[in-house]
Amino acid sequence: MLLHLALRRLIRHGTLTVRYPDGTERRYGTGGEPAAAMSIRTARALRGMTFNPALALGEGYMDGEIAPEGCSLFALLDLLVMNLEAGGTHPGERVMELWRMARRRLDQLNPARRARRNVAHHYDLNGRLYALFLDRDMQYSCAYFRTGRESLEEAQAAKKRHIAAKLLLDRPGLEVLDIGCGWGGMAITLARDHGARVTGITLSEEQLAAARRRAAEAGLSGRVRFELMDYRAWTRPVDRIVSVGMFEHVGIDHYRRFFTTVRAALKEDGVALIHAIGRSDGPGATNPWLAKYIFPGGYSPALSEVLPAVEKARLFVTDIEILRLHYARTLAEWRARFAGNRDAIASLYDERFCRMFEFYLAGCELAFRRGGHMVWQMQLARRQDAVPLTRDYIAAAEAPGRVAESA
Structure with a gap:
């Protein structure tokens, strides 16, 4: 599973528990604090989190297809941002970021x-x-x-x-x-x-x-x-x-x-x-x-x-x-x-x-x-x-x- 491999690389501080659409539960990180958990409830949300997580996480939360489990939304996002800022990487997000940089002038045209x-x-x-x-x-x-x-x-x-x-x-x-x-x-x-x-x-x-x-x-x-x-x-x-x-x-x-x-x-x-x-x-x-x-x-x-x-x-x-x-x-x-x-x-x-x-x-x-x-x-x-x-x-x-x- 590509998302599983990506999260193994991303989560280096604290612990993230993820429940996948098939019911499988996996844990990433050190096993220590801070800890957060989320449920990915649909195959569509899983695909989005694999290939374009910066868009899919927010859309999945809005649509009820991704939800924090046993923690607040803020705690979940805090753990993810902490690891991104510490140098953790998500291969799919890296590719999408390059694409966004390439087209940012077009996106910001504001006549x-x-x-x-x-x-x-x-x-x-x-x-x-x-x-x-x-x-x-x-x-x-x-x-x-x-x-x-x-x-x-x-x-x-x-x-x-x-x-x-x-x-x-x-x-x-x-x-x-x-x-x-x-x-x-x-x-x-x-x-x-x-x-x-x-x-x-x-x-x-x-x-x-x-x-x-x-x-x-x-x-x-x-x-x-x-x-x-x-x-x-x-x-x-x-x-x-x-x-x-x-x-x-x-x-x-x-x-x-x-x-x-x-x-x-x-x-x-x-x-x-x-x-x-x-x-x-x-x-x-x-x-x-x-x-x-x-x-x-x-x-x-x-x-x-x-x-x-x-x-x-x-x-x-x-x-x-x-x-x-x-x-x-x-x-x-x-x-x-x-x-x-x-x-x-x-x-x-x-x-x-x-x-x-x-x-x-x-x-x-x-x-x-x-x-x-x-x-x-x-x-x-x-x-x-x-x-x-x-x-x-x-x-x-x-x-x-x-x-x-x-x-």
Whole structure:
């Protein structure tokens, strides 16, 4: 059996027990902890796990053809990821990874029409779904845990303060462009707490409607507006640009266009802050299950793939910060809230959808906890002197907000 041979090579730490479709049970690894078990219930799932496990494991779990036994889904995935990161190999997956690398530029082609369709796939879901596992401000990106003891709400508020500080909002009335504005939380915060005038752009009709409603409810419609617009359509210079969790949807073929658009949209003394998921282990390809079911056209780049495009756009990198385990903590919070509201989410969709989201949240958490994924924040400017000489201004700008929140 080919899968049996593959698992013998893969599992070198801990113990994995597998029950095959014919009832046979086999054990792999050291016999010690950590331990997990799974049942492969159909011949179709067995074939998938043999030849394309990165896709088949998630599909099998969604369809009930693969199931954890005596452990949680997270524990099962944790054991598998641990062994993959330790150098274990699956011959079928190695071949498929080479194929994915060969065609990744094609997979990431995101002209405006396709980009809109890809965004709708994930972000135009029922808005109540996201309200059931995100924080109160609907921040669907990495939070910022200064100590690790914060609640999700506190950490997301800290993330917004941290980004606002890097935007150098040192006077009221600065005009900010928010590329990929989500449900409007960042734009509303910049207007309310920092006196900025903000335009948020998105390709999601669901997010657009929610953001406009929230701005009106906050009494900020005069300072914040939202538009259904592709970033490539923006033509007017602004003082500041912020983009949080959108760059992963740009596509590697479009990086140069993205940064030339940023440069053209910045005034001469302007500052931009890009916050995105990246990979610390070099260029790769998007997991096929994630690309098919969660983020079509999405890719989290290595900085070595991003910086050449920044250089060609003639932008200065004035600051880069790497957030390592912050997203793992964020995803753990989302996963716990999703589990606590699972019945309500199932009533919106169905059991298969719940399994899909459980697999997504658990797998992504492990990508940050054990794999090579991280978050980078890159501050950019057209001029070297657009920001102070040292980073001291960031902490100074954050301090009043932290004191107010503590009070």
